[in-house]
Each structure stands twice: as structure tokens, then as C-alpha cells.
Amino acid sequence: MECKIIRCSWLNEDPIYITYHDTEWGKPQYDNIRLFEMICLEGQQAGLSWITILKKRDNYRRLFHNFDPYKIAQLNSEDVNKLLTDSGIVRHKGKIESIVNNAKCYITMKENGEDFSDFIWGYVNNSPIENYWKSNCEIPAETDVSIELSKALKRRGFKYVGSTICYAFMQACGLVNDHITDCICKMQDI
Incomplete structure (x- = not known):
């Protein structure tokens, strides 16, 4: 009898998406540059699906x-054009x-003595929620924490960091573990 692997239902069958879900999404990320990358990429997602950005991630890495x-x-401005x-x-x-x-903005934070990872993780008391x-229908689009993180990033001048984007960022970088209880990734964490 074959055992069916259960994953979060927001996934489609694309192997890139499945690999991302199984190896990255919800896993705590502390590296400053990877966190910076993800907050930028989550902003690129605004109005689009994450798989669209995920498929373009290598191009973003190359170009940026x-x-x-x-x-x-x-x-x-010439480079932007x-x-x-x-x-x-x-x-x-x-x-x-x-x-x-x-x-x-990231550089300004660093020059002011703020470590980006410490700043981000401070919003969850340095421990994943x-x-x-x-x-998946139970999972909120934003939380009080993502609203506060959004406000703090905006105060520092960041763009495309609304509270919904910040919550998606928190999920992606493991500040919050929102794998559903039956998901293989949640089962591995227990």
C-alpha cells in the first residue's frame, strides 16, 4: 500500500515549488543577505503568485x-531602465x-549599528512562532507582528513591505512555521 505524502495545499505540482516548500519555506533563516533577498523578492510578488517569482529567482540573483x-x-536610473x-x-x-x-536602507541600518537579522528576528523574540x-484557510494573511514589522521597515525607508508581504516573508524565512499539521514538513519538525 502506497503512503500518500501530504503537503500544504497552496502548492501546485511544479517540482521547483515542491522543492522550495520541502527545503526552504518555514525553515529558520538567519543569514543577513538571504533575509534581505527574501524581503525584496516578497515585494516583487505583490499582485502576483509566488511561483512566478520563484521561477525568476535565479535571474534576480544574477541581475541584482x-x-x-x-x-x-x-x-x-540607466541601470534600472x-x-x-x-x-x-x-x-x-x-x-x-x-x-x-x-x-x-539596509546599508543605513548597518551603518547605524543595526544587524538586519537581529532586527528581523527581534520581532519574534529570536524564536520561530x-x-x-x-x-490553509485558517492561516492569516497578516498578524500583529507582521503589521509591526511592516511599520518598522517603512520607518527605515523600505518599500513594498506591507503587512501581508511581511507575513509572507516571515513564513518563508521561518520566523513563523505555518506548515499545516498534516504536512510532511510539520511532521518532520515534531
Whole structure:
């Protein structure tokens, strides 16, 4: 008798999506650059599906210097216009400019003595929030924590960091574990 593997129902059958779900989504991420990358990519998702961005992630990494904030901050309006012609990413001027803007904000935080990872993880008291949802329809689009994180990022000048984007970021980077209780990934964490 074959045992059926249960995963979160927001997934489709795309192998890229399944690998992302099984190996990344909900796993605590502490690396400053990976966290910076994910907050930027979650902003790129606004109005789109995550699989769209996930399939373009390697192009974003290539075009945005593996999300090195110091290299991104050097991009100028001519660079942005060139990026607008590349179909390997979402060609939305505001979203592209937000990555450049966010890189500058990240650098300012660092210059002011704020470690990005410590800042982000401080919103969950440095420990992942474990939820025990039975189905995806129970999972909120935002929480009080994501609202506060959004406000704090906006105060620091970040763009495309609304509370829903911040909650998706928190889920992706393991600040919150929203795998449903029957999901193979939740079962492995128990």
C-alpha cells in the first residue's frame, strides 16, 4: 500500500515549488543577505503568485549581484531602465527601484549599528512562532507582528513591505512555521 505524502495545499505540482516548500519555506533563516533577498523578492510578488517569482529567482540573483546591498545601491536610473527590458524578472519600474531603495536602507541600518537579522528576528523574540493550523484557510494573511514589522521597515525607508508581504516573508524565512499539521514538513519538525 502506497503512503500518500501530504503537503500544504497552496502548492501546485511544479517540482521547483515542491522543492522550495520541502527545503526552504518555514525553515529558520538567519543569514543577513538571504533575509534581505527574501524581503525584496516578497515585494516583487505583490499582485502576483509566488511561483512566478520563484521561477525568476535565479535571474534576480544574477541581475541584482546575489543581493549584495552594496552593489545594488550603486545601480542608477540607466541601470534600472536596462533592467526593465529583461524578461527574466518582473518588469515593473517601482518594484525594481524598490530593490535599489531597500539596499540603501539596509546599508543605513548597518551603518547605524543595526544587524538586519537581529532586527528581523527581534520581532519574534529570536524564536520561530509555531502554529498548528489544520488547513490553509485558517492561516492569516497578516498578524500583529507582521503589521509591526511592516511599520518598522517603512520607518527605515523600505518599500513594498506591507503587512501581508511581511507575513509572507516571515513564513518563508521561518520566523513563523505555518506548515499545516498534516504536512510532511510539520511532521518532520515534531
